[in-house]
Amino acid sequence: MSPHRFIATKQHRRFVEFADAVRRQRTIGICYGQAGTGKTLSARHYAHWPVAETLLEDWGPRDDSDFQVYAALAHKRTVFYTPEVATTPKRIREDLAHLSDRVAICIEQHLINSGEVARPTSRLNKYLDMIIIDESERLNPTALEMMRDRFDRTNIALILIGMPGMERKFSRFPQLYSRVGFAHEYRPLAEEELVFVLERRWRALGQDLNTEDFTDAQAIAAIARITRGNFRLVDRLFTQMQRIMKINELTTITDDVVEAARSTLVIGIT
Template identity: 65%
Template sequence: MSQRFIVTKEHHRFTEFADAVRRGHTIGLCFGSAGVGKTLSARRYAHYEKAHDLLTYWGPRSDNDAKIYAALNQSRTVLYTPSVLTTPRTLKDELTQAITRTNMCIEQHLVPPGTATPEAWGWRHGRNYVELIIVDEAERLRPAALELLRDRYDRDDIALILIGMPGLEKQFSHYPQFYSRVGFAHQYRPLGQDELLFVLERHWRSLGKTLDPDDFTDAQAIAAIARITRGNFRLLERLFPQIQRVLKINELDTITNDVIEAAQSTLVIGVT
């Protein structure tokens, strides 16, 4: 994703939740409506933006990879998203590969090649550095896949977070062996009014403008965006490129209620 990450109160709450799960070596459930920012926060926490290409394609190394090794050492986290048709065997193989590659990167940071004897390389002797697995789109998991994750949690003492839509906690309550190990549940909420204003100020600034809530035109624009998005972060991020487009096409300088309505008309706005 190329969009600039905006640190919100909900992201801070997610970070505190993930830290607690990781420290407690327990299982956590994170649920919230589509588009509120759950996946973005998980990717940020796991430094996935930096590490995605290296962990996915596993190609030749470069000097810049040292920053990725350091980031993975800091997070000690693997982010995994199962596909719709992921089987338990596929999950096992893909998760093992992700953990193995992450361990190798962390070890590259802790013991760079040529700085120690082979005996100092902990991972090659079975040491695991990964402390947390985050599984996004967890509703896709079948009962056998849940059992596999529970077994890995029990055997390897790696904390686990499952992310999904509201109702996730009720879905997993039907699996007592898994649910009895859940230590934390976290609801990821839409942006509140103060947070929405903070994010809008950033967007106004990116367009070279200043947002003034006391100005009648700006106040109308804020109200229109709040009504359209209902604090949904994804809808907000989709709306602003269209606002910029409407301004440019019509050679306008001010973001008005009419501009926002025109931008909205180009989008398919689902239920938030």
């Protein structure tokens, strides 16, 4: 994950609208897009996973600071899960049950603390609204059928995230595909979004971006050409740019700095 602070781009806002619709309608949603466009970052941010992940993984004695995590998880009531490569359906079922129970316990604790619920219940599933599965191409046909069956039994909304083409793959499973209510394409950053992101990257390096300045305009054009609006490539490029500027004691971002940073990266087809 990028060390930079999360940036709410237009693509992220569109994802939030999509995810809210899936959660509200209690349906299945498919989100697809090229690698590095920000799908995973948006999904994790939506589920408040950066805030909650450590607590959910290191399950142990409670602390007063955990109340903030409970409140965050209660906001969207969403589980975020990434299956491992070649994971069996049994392992996926166990992982989801384990993770869902922990998230539901946190939500229930928030509701008890706020007075919305009087006492704990054994029906923890009722606190969950949605499950988001990243890298969903890793799900084999049996796992997909298991997720469809889980959706039918629990009425918990489901979002499957993956690369372009996954929607065609899932269309070969009519029982699953017939339940898909929304499909969303997560696109690379448009020109105005890229400038919005770059303004914050410039600021992180202690500079101000001026689109009217010829040097800055050249640098922006070089970055746009190299990254094609790919969020992950922007991060990787700026990491190298920062290193090059430090080594060479430079204080200005130029297209030469951008090109030098580009030469250190292995950039595939996006």
